[in-house]
Amino acid sequence: MSVKLVTIATFEYVADLQVLKTKLESEGIQVVLKDENVLNSDPMISHAIGGAKLQVFREDAERAIEIYDTIRSYAIGDDGLPIKCPNCGERKSERYYSRKNIFHKLFPFFEKRKYKCLNCKMITKP
Incomplete structure (x- = not known):
């Protein structure tokens, strides 16, 4: 069985990613972070790898984007x-x-x- 994850946002800095992760988890949406540890070890390569990605399960994507839109600048x-x-x-x-x-x-x-x-x-x- 394959798990379908959707990237809903990418961030240059891990600190920005944590704000959205915390908000989504407080709303009951499970979050998977991709490339977070890579950027924690070497933040200078953020542009090279496309930043840290925040992913959610496909069935939660629409609701997660709605929540993100409420806090997005x-x-x-x-x-x-x-x-x-x-x-x-x-x-x-x-x-x-x-x-x-x-x-x-x-x-x-x-x-x-x-x-x-x-x-x-x-x-x-x-």
């Missing part, structure tokens, strides 16, 4: 307000890295700023 614009999606109007966007080439995979902070709407999935530039 969204991208903030120059005006101090959350970025508004030009397509759907929601203010639920996160910074987006396409990482199309090896340079941007290693150094995503050099990539031009983009945002991905978590509602309609549209990718926009500011």
Whole structure:
């Protein structure tokens, strides 16, 4: 019998991962952490391995994402307000890295700023 796990979030730092893990476990959702110990031993390789992953069982994924959305911090614009999606109007966007080439995979902070709407999935530039 195979266990079906779904990655619902990835984090550059393990400390950020622990906040969501604690919240989900307090709501009764079992959590599996992937690459957490690797980053604890060498945090400098976070970008190389894609960060630490938080996984839940497939049947809990939808509820876990809803809980994550309640505590997630969204991208903030120059005006101090959350970025508004030009397509759907929601203010639920996160910074987006396409990482199309090896340079941007290693150094995503050099990539031009983009945002991905978590509602309609549209990718926009500011």
